[in-house]
Amino acid sequence: MMTNDVLILGSGIAALQLASFLNKDLNVRIITKGKIRTTNSYLAQGGIAAAIGEQDHPMKHIADTFEAGRYHNNRETVEKIITAAPQLIKFISEQGAVFDKDQNGKLLLGMExxxxxxxxxxxxxxxxxxxxxxxxxxxLKDHVTIEEDVFAYELLLNSEKRCIGVKAKGSDGTIKNYYSRNTIIATGGCGQLFTYTSNAQTVNGDGIAMAYLAGAEVVDMEFIQFHPTLLYLNGETKGLISEAVRGEGAILVTEEGTPIMEGVHPLKDLAPRHVVSQEIYDYLKKGCNIYLDISKIKNFKQRFPSITTICEENGLQLSEGRIPVAPGSHFLMGGIKTDLFGRTSIKGLFAIGEAACTGFHGANRLASNSLLEGLYMGEKLSKLLNKADREAVVGTVVTRPSIPQKKVVLPDKQDIKSLMMERVGIVRNEVNLKKQKAWLDAFNVNQINDIGSYSLGEMTKVFMLITAKLITESALMRTESRGGHYRSDYPIEDDEHWVNESIIHKKSWGMESNHEHIETALAT
Structure with missing residues (x-):
């Protein structure tokens, strides 16, 4: 039996921050579906938000976070994470040349x-x-073991409904049980559910679906942030064009050069992401291409080397001063419901990073708050685990009732993505949401007893369908527009009924999801 003190699923910033802070006498294992660097964290361009400027203050950062999150945020969570931000940045900055500084050694600060x-x-x-x-x-020290190309697909629970590890399949098809005192899901969000996305290829919502199947509470799944500016060529998105580009002075224009954000929002091109995304989307639906005019940014190639590489690799000449863009799925504000230590509703199971929902982001994430949350949660959970009792992993693994069933015929992956983009994407309505729910229901993937009998590609599709269903059902139930959730048939925010309400999904074995409306300790 392979027993670990801490088993971490995923290798993004939250996962690595946790592993780096865990005591050396703990046996720590990281398993990841792809390679250790195949994560959204590795692709992150913009930066990390922290109120460290001379004119800045955490209260300003807190106010901006509430405004972007449309006041659906958890106040205590927001205050604690943002107050801790300057110290988190200072700690990393003192360790080496991680962040950009001016000639006097002072951290350079950007606008988004x-x-x-x-x-x-x-x-x-x-x-x-x-x-x-x-x-x-x-x-990372020697007490941390990393295993790549290992697909965790089922949480192992004992008779007391305590998580005692995971079942996983290797790239060669070998199935193995990994037992652990503490299991942490840090598998990221679900951007690959949509046709256009900035996310890494491996980010399909696996961890969230796996937690849901085990009976963990999942919350706020309707809140999907679509980044306004992905490089858009020949009908495909090729990579992220950071919001920092607009922060440096780029503006969104039509083919004729007409600015599109004038009169739409007081912040114009630096309006919250859901506002900008919806505006670009409206133009694209009318057949009008939209561009980022970067002509006024001096030394663009030096300031944005990664973006320059993405553009040049795709044959785009930056000398023309314009980058064609389209919005795409970028960040999930919802996820596995946790407290500030990452504790879920299942004992022994934790979630951190984008897979988790602490209430920090509310209905729409403020730019550059995600890496901050990952750093905070990783360190916070390490403190809990470092002082936790070293209780033995006990009890027999409880399996689901064995019900003979035919293997489910799964749809093409691109069909899942295109239908989610069309029906549950940037603009939603009851008709399309009900169509998508009926389409997803027809596959009945929640009742699959042995996911491990499917191929790795099929397993990914099963988890995509489960996560897609959670998003679709939540979007159908929230009859208002707020943050990353926009309903054309309910275009107005309904503070009276919804600002303090969340939709929780919880599955009991053998049963469909129970939906709950819960009143949460949110900002008012």
Whole structure:
């Protein structure tokens, strides 16, 4: 029996931050579906938000977070994470050349949409995620073992409904049980459910679906942030064009050069992401291409080397001063419901990073708050686990009732993505949501007893369908528009009924999801 003190699923910033802070006398194992650097964290361009400027203050950062999140945020969570942000940045900055500094050794601060001050710390220009991930990997000690190309697909529970590990399949098809005192899901969000996305190829919602199947509470799944500006060529998105580009002065224009954000929002091109995404989407639906005019940004190639590489690799000449863009799925504000230590509704199971929902982001994430949350949650959970009792993993694994069933015929992956983009994407309505729910219901994937009998590709599709269903059902139930959730048939925010309400999904074995409306300790 392979027993671990801490088993971490995923290798993004939250996972690596946790592993780096765990005591050396703990046996720690990281397993990841792809390679250790195949994560959204590694791709993150913009930076990390922290109120460290002379004119800035955490209260300003808190106010901006509430405004972007449309006041659906958990107040205590927001205050604690943002108050801790300057110290988190200081700690990493003192360890080495991770973040960009001026000639006097002072951290350079950038501006991004919906921020009231320059407070975005970045590294390598637009390679912040890569810089921080490489730093964290370099800090890992011998007590941390990393296994790549291992697909965790089922949480192991004992008779007391305590999580005692996971069942996983290797790239060669070998199935193995990994037992652990503490199991942490840090598998990221679900961007690959949509045709256009900035997310890594491996980010399909696996961890969220796996937690849901085990009976963990999942919350706020309707809130999907669509990043306004992905490089858009020949009908396909090719990579992220960071919001920092607009922060440096780029504006969104039509083919004729007409600015599109004039009169739409007081912040114009730096309006919250859901506002900008919806505006671009409206133009694209009318057959009008939209561009980022970067002609006024001096030394663009030096300031944004990663974006320059993406553009040049796809044959785009930056000398023309315009980058064609389209919105795509970028970040999930919902996820596995946790407290500030990452504890879920299942004992022994934790979730951190984008897979988790702490209430920090509310209905729409403020730019550059995600890496901050990952750093905070990783360190916070390490403190809990470092002092936890070393109880033995006990009890027999309880399996689901064995019900003979035919293997489910699964749809093509591209069909899942295109239908989610069309019906549950940037603009939603009851007709399309009901169509999508009926389509998803027809596959009945929630009742699959032995996911491990499917191929790796099929397993991915099963988890995509489960997560897609959670999103679709939540979007159908929330009869208002708020943050990343926009209903054309309910275009107005309904504070009276919805600002303090969340939709929780919880599955009991052998049963469909129970939907609950819960009143949460949210900002008012």
């Amino acid at each position: 949409g919906a921020h009231s001050e320059k407070r975005i710390v970045h590294g390598g220009g637009d390679a912040t995620g890569k810089n921080v991930v490489e730093f964290l990997i370099s800090t």
